[in-house]
Amino acid sequence: MAVARGAGSVTTGARRRSPGQRASRGTISRSQIVEAALRSLRANGFEQMTIRRLAADLDVAPMSLYRYIRDKDDLMDEVVEQLLIQSQPLPAATGTWQARLTTAAEGLRHLLVKEPGALYVYLRHPVISPTAIRRMDMMLKILREAGFDAASSKTAYAAIQTYTVGFAALATSRSGWTPPEGTNRTASELVAMTSPKQFASGLRYLLSGIEREAGPAA
Amino acid sequence: MAVARGAGSVTTGARRRSPGQRASRGTISRSQIVEAALRSLRANGFEQMTIRRLAADLDVAPMSLYRYIRDKDDLMDEVVEQLLIQSQPLPAATGTWQARLTTAAEGLRHLLVKEPGALYVYLRHPVISPTAIRRMDMMLKILREAGFDAASSKTAYAAIQTYTVGFAALATSRSGWTPPEGTNRTASELVAMTSPKQFASGLRYLLSGIEREAGPAA
DNA sequence: CCGGATTTGCGTACATGTATGTTAACCCGC
C-alpha cells in the first residue's frame, strides 16, 4: 500500500550464492542479523530494509533468518533497543523537574523522528526493552522526587509519552507530504506545525498543567 | 510483516466471474467502491479489507478498481471522510471552552480507537477532508472565542490534536497485545493506561497548561 | 567410525498492493 519505490538501481536482494548451494552451519546468528539490520538502516533507511536484502547481505537464503527471529517485528524490537542505547545518554540529573522531563521527551522525539523504524515499533506495541524501561523508571523517579504521588506520576508519564510519540508520528506523516494542488491555505499552514519549537510549546503546556492539576500543592 | 491471519474460512477474494469473462462497462464507480469499502469495514474490519476482496464484492477484477482510485490510501481517505461525517455530530456550542474542546477531542479519540482504518489514515498524512477541516476550524474558533490570539490558538490546537492522535495510536497498539511471559510488572501496568479516563486526565493537564501559558491573562 | 537424532539452512507457495501493457466494449460520425 503506497509501497516505497526504490531509487532506481537498488538491487532487489538476490543472493550471491546460487540456489542449491547451502551455506555452512553457523553462518548466521541473531546478533549478526541485528547488526546487518542496523547497517541497512543507516545505509538505505527503514523502507529499504527488507528480509530478502538482509539475507543477501549475510549471503544466506531469506527463510534462514527465521530460525533466529520470530518475524520482522521481533527483529525490529531488538534493533530499537540498540538505537535507544546509542541515542539516549540518560540526561543529566540537573535542573528543574520540568527541564529534566523536557530533555528526556526531546531525546525520544529526536530518535523517533530521525528513525522511522523506531517509530514503527513504538506504534506497533509497547516498547519494554531494558533501556526503554529504564527510561520510564527515570522519568517516574523525576516525578516522584518532584513531589507527585505514585498514581499522579504514572498518569503524567503516560500523558507525556503519548504526546511525544504522537508528535513524532504526525511529524513523520507530514514530512514528504505535499497537499494536493488546490488546497486550502489553512490546511497547509497546520501541516507546517511540526517543528521542534512546536513540540516544545505543547510539552510546556502539558508540564504546566501537570504541575497545576496533579502537583503536591494541588 | 505480522500479517493478520484470517479467521480460518475467510475467502481469499476469488472473483465469481470466470477470468476472460469481462464485466460490462459502467459496472463500478468510485462511490460504489467507497460503499463497498465501508461495508467491508463494518463486516470484517480494516485488516480484512483488501483490494482483491473489494473487487470480488463488486464482481470485478482487482485492477479494475484502479481506474477510479489512485491507490488504496486514496480510497481510505474518502472512507475516512465518510466515517467523520457519520461520527461527528459537531458538538453543541455550550459549556466552557475546555468542555467544548474536550468533547471534540473525545469524539476523535473514539472514532480512531473504534476504527483502525481511520487511525491508519491519520498516521499516513494530514487529513484535510472537508469535515476534518471544519472540525479544525471549529476548535480554532472555540479557542479564539476564549480569548486566545491566532498564533496561540494554532499552537494549542496542534498540541491537542497531537495528544489525541497519539493516544489513539498507543491505545490501538496495546489492544490485543500481551506482554511476553516473563515481563516486569511495571511494564504491564503501564500498558493498561490506555483507558478513556487516562485520556481525560492527560487532556485536562494539557488544557490547564494551555490556559495558564497561552491564555489572554498570560 | 557408524547410524540415528537433532539442528539449521532452505525451496516452495501464498496473500498482499500495484506498475505496466493489452483488449474488449462502447460511442459517434458517416
Add this chain to the structure above:
DNA sequence: GCGGGTTAACATACATGTACGCAAATCCGG
C-alpha cells in the same frame, strides 16, 4: 450499420513477509 477511436476492464508480473515442510549438515551414543 459500420468502422475508427476512446476508454473501461483486465491479465500478467513483481516485491514483500512468512507458513510449511524437506533435506543436508552436524552431533552423539555405541
